[in-house]
Amino acid sequence: MHWREEGSGGEQLNKTTHSAVLGRIPYGLYVVGSKTSGGVATIIANWVCQISFNPSLVSISIESDSDMRVYIEDSRFFSVNMLAENAVDVAKAFLKKSASSTSTINGKGISITRNGTPFLKDAVASFECKVVNSISAGDHLLFVGELLEAVDNKAGKI
Numbered sequence: 001m002h003w004r005e006e007g008s009g010g011e012q013l014n015k016t017t018h019s020a021v022l023g024r025i026p027y028g029l030y031v032v033g034s035k036t037s038g039g040v041a042t043i044i045a046n047w048v049c050q051i052s053f054n055p056s057l058v059s060i061s062i063e064s065d066s067d068m069r070v071y072i073e074d075s076r077f078f079s080v081n082m083l084a085e086n087a088v089d090v091a092k093a094f095l096k097k098s099a100s101s102t103s104t105i106n107g108k109g110i111s112i113t114r115n116g117t118p119f120l121k122d123a124v125a126s127f128e129c130k131v132v133n134s135i136s137a138g139d140h141l142l143f144v145g146e147l148l149e150a151v152d153n154k155a156g157k158i
Contacts, residue, residue, distance in 0.1 A: 032044075034068060060142070131143050
């Protein structure tokens with residue numbers, strides 16, 4: 001089956017094939033965090049990608065109308081916490097609005113980086129980036145960040 005099919009009036013997008021093909025792109029499960037005026041906030045994300053070795057750059061895609069977009073734009077920093085493939089309980093904790101203290105977010109242990117972003121203690125690995133660019137991408141905003149700090153907890157398979 002092809003992504004585009006001929007139809008009356010020219011080519012038509014075959015949405016079934018389009019969705020099936022894009023659904024084959026491998027995704028991870030991440031908790032993205034940023035500093036806010038009141039502490040830290042987090043969201044579940046799955047569009048994270050390394051885009052450069054030198055300098056070490058990573059992109060994340062955040063919904064344009066989300067609070068997280070505003071937090072990242074204001075602070076200019078974000079963290080990415082990689083969850084283990086079996087970390088369903090950790091992921092579920094972040095499906096609701098963040099409630100944080102100095103040592104936890106939604107009941108999960110954290111440490112705070114020098115730039116105020118959260119690293120989850122339950123993450124397989126975590127890293128922090130400084131925003132170096134942002135690009136409008138449909139209904140999302142793509143943030144490009146330069147890697148500043150990283151922790152590998154070697155806690156499981158992603």
